[in-house]
Amino acid sequence: MREHGLDPVYSPAAGSRTEDEQRELLKGAIGAIVASEPITRGMLAEATDLRILARSGVGYDSVDTDSAQELGIHVANTPGVNHHAVAELTLALMLNCAKHLTDVIAGTNAGQWPRTAGTELRGKTLGVIGYGPSGKAIAAIGAALGMKVIVGTSHPDTKADPSIEFANVDTVVSAADYLTLHARATGTPIIGADRLAVMKDTAFLINTARGSLIDEAALVDALYHEQIAGAALDVLEAEPMTADDPLRSFDNVWITSHLAGQTVEARECAGLAAAQAVIDALGGKTPTGLIV
Known part of the structure; x- marks a missing residue:
């Protein structure tokens, strides 16, 4: 960025910022690179010099894009920078569901010697909803492991591995032994309850995409009534989760702290891509990943 005449100011924060700190964050900046903290209309309205806001990641739910567009501020994300990382965590969560790894490790550390029988991924049906970069990556991994892969997407890939099938979302939901979400937020x-009701009672639901893709109240009800075997979630409707979140009460729910894209490699790629988006926008070019 300095090579392009820009003066970067680094403003790290541990935990959430106060409202006043948020409002001061973007003042005086002509470009900004942000992670997943909320970017509100109030912040954007006071950032009168701001021309480009770049998300160092794929999701941009936390950015008020309507207000940005109204105020003439470009918003860009960095698509494709962390799909390998997301797919790898998805695989890790699937393996945990199949092998009970965290439970066995906790028992062993507690002085026990659990011999819980796991299951194999080979031969199981992997249902993938969404076929963007991370969806494609986990579908390829599933096929390599000998899983039957069935994908629900509005954009089937005619050049995909012939072992990967495409079907409507309802068919994918009902067929999957492991159902993993890789779609964009849709509002x-x-x-929800209807699709949870048609999942196999031996199936696991995995979400490393967006918390809003799952109706969590319906998921809690489905888990309570043992409609599905369990869930592994890296993203939630509200983060961080509260101490009284009912999802904490289930032994067959494993939750990670929105870290699918938090690898050293992915973070470096995301930072560089976001910096390039700022450079391009301020230089009069259209950034890759332009949203508004």
Whole structure:
């Protein structure tokens, strides 16, 4: 960025910022690179010099894009920078569901010697909803492991591995032994009570995409009534989760702290891509990943 005449100011924060700190964050800046903290209309309205806001990641739910567009501020994300990381965590969560790894490790550390029987991924049906970069990556991994892969997407890939099938979302939901979400936020959940009701009672639901893709109240009800075997979630409707979140009460729910894209490699790629988006926008070019 300095090579392009820009003066970067680094403003790290541990935990959430106060409202006043948020409002001061963007003042005086002509460009900004942000992570997942909320970018509100109030912040954007007071950032009168701001011309480009770049998300160092794929999701931009936390940015008020309508207000940005109204105020003439470009917003860009960094698509494709962390799909390998997301797919790898998805695989890790699937393996944990199949092998009970965290439970066995906790028992061993507590002085026990648990011999819990796991299951194999080979031969199981992997249902993938969404076929962007991370969806494609986990589908390829599933096929390599000998899983039957069935994908629900509005954009089927005719050049995909012939072992990967495409079907409507409802067919994918009902067929999957492991159902993993890799779709964009749509404003309404993709997985609600109706689709949870048709999942196999031996199936696991995995979400490393967006918390809003799942109706969590419906998920809690489905888990309570043992409609599905369990869930592994890296993203939630509200983060961080509260101490009284009912999802904490289930032994067959494993939750990680929104870290699918938090690898050293992915963070470096995301930072460089976001910096390039700022450079391009301020230089009169259209950034890759332009949203508004």
